[in-house]
Amino acid sequence: xxxxxxxxxxxxxxxxxxxxxxxxxxxxxxxxxxxxxxxxxxxxxxxxxxxxxxxxxxxxxxxxxxxxxxxxxxxxxxxxxxxxxxxxxxxxxxxxxxxxxxxxxxxxxxxxxxxxxxxxxxxxxxxxxxxxxxxxxxxxxxxxxxxxxxxxxxxxxxxx
Numbered sequence: 097x098x099x100x101x102x103x104x105x106x107x108x109x110x111x112x113x114x115x116x117x118x119x120x121x122x123x124x125x126x127x128x129x130x131x132x133x134x135x136x137x138x139x140x141x142x143x144x145x146x147x148x149x150x151x152x153x154x155x156x157x158x159x160x161x162x163x164x165x166x167x168x169x170x171x172x173x174x175x176x177x178x179x180x181x182x183x184x185x186x187x188x189x190x191x192x193x194x195x196x197x198x199x200x201x202x203x204x205x206x207x208x209x210x211x212x213x214x215x216x217x218x219x220x221x222x223x224x225x226x227x228x229x230x231x232x233x234x235x236x237x238x239x240x241x242x243x244x245x246x247x248x249x250x251x252x253x254x255x256x
Contacts, residue, residue: 151198162187
């Protein structure tokens with residue numbers, strides 16, 4: 097049983113490595129949080145929620161697999177190789193296809209102009225919502241691009 101539970105630890109560590117080292121994984125996570133937050137304002141059926149969760153899981157899982165492929169390819173072949181490039185491009189293409197499919201699902205589920213009009217009216221009546229959205233956007237940008245993920249230099253940068 098301990099060995100089984102240890103496997104979960106390895107998996108969570110892999111997710112953490114992916115989040116800390118891959119900007120695209122952080123982009124997918126921010127998009128997922130936004131989808132789930134906005135989704136809470138829609139009257140989705142259980143099947144629609146399930147579809148959203150499957151799309152989120154698929155895109156993030158493929159991003160993790162793509163990262164694993166890239167790292168393995170870089171470890172196996174240090175020099176440029178056209179086949180390795182194709183493998184990496186194909187893996188990235190798989191992530192892109194899944195993300196485009198998820199966007200399509202999102203458009204189908206979220207294309208409800210009446211709900212968006214209601215949300216806009218609520219936001220206009222409660223200005224703090226704009227502040228919350230702006231703060232949320234700033235935090236999302238910081239999470240994706242800034243500390244603690246930014247690479248730190250260990251000394252003066254050498255210029256060649």
